[in-house]
Amino acid sequence: DIQMTQSPSAMSASVGDRVTITCRASQGISNYLAWFQQKPGKVPKRLIYGASSLQSGVPSRFSGSGSGTEFTLTISSLQPEDFATYYCLQHNTYPPTFGQGTRLEIK
């Protein structure tokens, strides 16, 4: 199975900060990489698909980049509603595998 390693596993930041979360795949996954946001007790929400395509309705402060084995999710200016856990997912190769999650907390 392809291992997806997210870093950091947790971080704290302030409103207005620029935040970057990284996901590394143990082998190449083309652009079949998605990012999800999950708030406590809520359903995961897709933010980015195809490594860099913004989901309809998602604020433009979210962006995704990368290809091959290294991918990033960037939030350009953190808002209070962005504090959540973020997961990456590769679905290029069976079985699809998620990163372990990055918990983003308020500083």
Next chain:
Amino acid sequence: QVQLVQSGAEVKKPGASVKVSCKSSGYTFTDYGFVWVRQAPGQGLEWMGWINAYNGNTNYAQNLEGRVTMTRDTSTSTVYMELRSLKSDDTAVYYCVRGGGYSTSPPGDWFDPWGQGTLLTVSS
């Protein structure tokens, strides 16, 4: 709008079986597939398997092979996930998620939207 509505919470004893349903609306059911994902309390997300809504082809996670069956009913636009020989480790929220119909489906077809989740508790 596209919507996935799952069946309600379940409490089962170890060794029992559970069947969770997921009814879709707002699009042509057979144009896509479905993925099932579960999340144990306080843990991350785990892919369980995929079913093609058109032809019923399936692909299951190796660690669940033999215990899980995914089926679909095209007349009601509903997919089902049955899990047998339940263990306490199966306690989790189970999500159905729309996916591509084929492995070559474009990235945008996969993992959106999600059902509201079904909490399964396995306890004696």
